[in-house]
């Protein structure tokens with residue numbers, strides 16, 4: 001149990017948030033199935049991305065990691081070898097689903113397991129379309145949950161209409177489609193993050209995007225490249241909200257990824273009246289990035305739903321905290337995907353923020369928050385429930401509380417932001 005900093009009078013300084021988690025996973029995966037040496041810099045050394053490296057090493061790919069510098073020796077998709085050991089995906093949904101997409105065309109057997117949280121997350125959303133393409137998959141509950149086993153096959157293209165806006169579903173199918181006969185397409189209800197599409201192009205592959213439909217033609221060869229991973233906007237989000245709600249604050253966040261499929265948090269902060277400035281935007285062709293300054297702000301409630309949801313899905317826990325400090329009502333809807341993340345994030349956000357006195361209620365597909373509420377604590381014990389984003393949200397919430405707050409299971413934060421507490425404390429001292 002960790003005591004959290006409370007009653008913080010200001011947050012001031014500059015932070016370089018770590019590399020983007022989604023992009024780091026994909027850089028290793030595409031590097032592993034490309035031909036040649038891929039160099040990755042500013043790679044996220046969070047536990048999820050280390051799980052991805054570990055899985056590919058077990059398939060014979062040589063990967064050297066020196067802090068945030070990673071070198072992947074790719075030998076093409078045919079260079080992957082049948083793993084002698086079980087592939088452990090840890091806590092990472094992205095590793096599990098994208099890896100299944102790659103394994104779908106590999107002519108060997110592999111077993112996937114993960115932690116307790118992964119064992120509860122639905123996998124039929126990828127195993128169903130991958131089976132339609134020709135992969136042989138089995139597992140608990142007919143392949144809906146880990147442990148899973150897969151034997152890749154000779155794949156046929158599909159035209160798939162995904163019931164959910166999910167980049168993990170889209171990416172798994174596209175990665176399989178790269179090695180299928182014919183042209184594979186995925187159509188989503190709303191556009192999800194497009195890092196796979198951008199990165200396949202960076203590796204010399206072809207991807208066609210037509211509105212919410214993305215297509216790839218099979219038998220593509222990818223060529224190794226160099227990748228700089230921008231800072232993770234999902235990690236920056238904790239400090240964007242902290243800067244807006246803690247009094248007398250000004251925080252500068254450097255080199256933050258600004259891919260438009262990820263910037264819903266900035267739209268919401270602007271909608272709510274936050275004092276936020278974006279500068280030095282660059283690299284718009286591949287993965288845009290820039291610097292963001294946020295200052296303490298007078299905020300008002302807002303409505304969040306529809307196509308905005310996939311653009312900020314991982315930021316909803318911290319947006320809920322933001323809403324507790326805004327005048328009026330904030331309604332978050334169309335977000336039932338939150339129920340199948342590392343925890344049921346509707347339940348964990350509502351129960352944990354209530355412990356600190358927030359006026360928040362769960363709905364079927366989101367939450368309703370009334371503000372502005374002072375956060376109170378008196379030796380209060382809050383719990384990450386093993387979910388990194390819940391842990392970080394609670395550490396920021398504690399900054400506003402007057403009494404003592406203790407966090408259970410703080411170690412979960414290392415999944416996506418190992419330096420989180422060091423960065424937070426550097427803004428206080």
Ligand SMILES: O=C(O)C1=C[C@@H](OP(=O)(O)O)[C@@H](O)[C@H](O)C1
Nearest residue numbers: 022094165166167168169313314
């Ligand atoms: O593709 C990715 O890198 C991710 C996609 C999202 O999940 P879904 O595809 O399940 O929405 C997101 O929540 C996750 O943190 C990372």
Ligand SMILES: C=C(OP(=O)(O)O)C(=O)O
Nearest residue numbers: 091092093094314341342
């Ligand atoms: C949902 C998340 O990740 P994943 O699905 O990769 O476990 C997350 O990082 O919030």
